[in-house]
Amino acid sequence: MNPIAWLIGLALPVCGFPAAEGLPTPRPMDVALIVRPASPNTALAAPDGFSPSPDIVTPSYRMPAGELFALVQAVGISQPRTFQSALFTEQFQAHYVARTAVFNFPDLIMVQVRQEGPDSSELIVYSRSVYGQSDFGVNRKRIEAWLAGLRTRLPPTR
Numbered sequence: 001m002n003p004i005a006w007l008i009g010l011a012l013p014v015c016g017f018p019a020a021e022g023l024p025t026p027r028p029m030d031v032a033l034i035v036r037p038a039s040p041n042t043a044l045a046a047p048d049g050f051s052p053s054p055d056i057v058t059p060s061y062r063m064p065a066g067e068l069f070a071l072v073q074a075v076g077i078s079q080p081r082t083f084q085s086a087l088f089t090e091q092f093q094a095h096y097v098a099r100t101a102v103f104n105f106p107d108l109i110m111v112q113v114r115q116e117g118p119d120s121s122e123l124i125v126y127s128r129s130v131y132g133q134s135d136f137g138v139n140r141k142r143i144e145a146w147l148a149g150l151r152t153r154l155p156p157t158r
Contacts, residue, residue, distance in 0.1 A: 012131055015104045020085035020097040023106060023130070028088045029095075031124050043139035045147065047122045050107040056138055056147070058123045061154070065092050065115040068123065072111050075149040079142075082109070098142065099129075101114050106130045107139060109146075123150075 014022045031120050035145050036042050044148035061068050069092040076082060085108075086095040092113040097106050112124040125146060127139040 012108055014130060021082040023085065023097060026086040026095040028091050028093055034126060039133050041132055041135040043127045044145050045125040045143045056143055060116060061121050061123065062119060063121060064119060065113045065121040068121045069113040070091050071150055071153045072113060072123065074153060075146050076111065076150060
């Protein structure tokens with residue numbers, strides 16, 4: 001770990017750990033109960049009509065939930081300084097921790113795939129900061145990068 005992150009870890013203990021360590025292991029999240037804070041340090045991507053209102057509207061994906069979930073997991077582990085912290089395969093839900101390069105600040109990302117029909121599913125991505133009042137748009141940019149990575153992995157439409 002770099003010395004700056006180690007020093008920051010003295011004041012903000014979670015910054016003193018590598019990967020997903022130092023944070024509690026997440027439990028499955030009920031996406032119907034997401035309550036976003038008043039502070040501008042979260043971003044949400046979800047289907048149109050989702051509550052709370054998403055920052056980014058995700059499309060309906062023409063594939064079974066299990067296939068979409070596998071693609072989303074591949075995107076998650078391909079992101080820089082991003083580590084899986086929990087996996088709930090039965091619910092098609094995974095949690096990740098992303099660390100900043102210099103200060104090792106952690107952000108939390110939850111992805112949820114929901115089955116709409118036999119060959120149709122939808123995606124919810126919720127990214128949020130552990131520390132700070134503002135994230136300077138980092139969580140939204142992260143979700144945009146994940147969605148762009150997903151688009152490159154999607155099979156051609158049938």
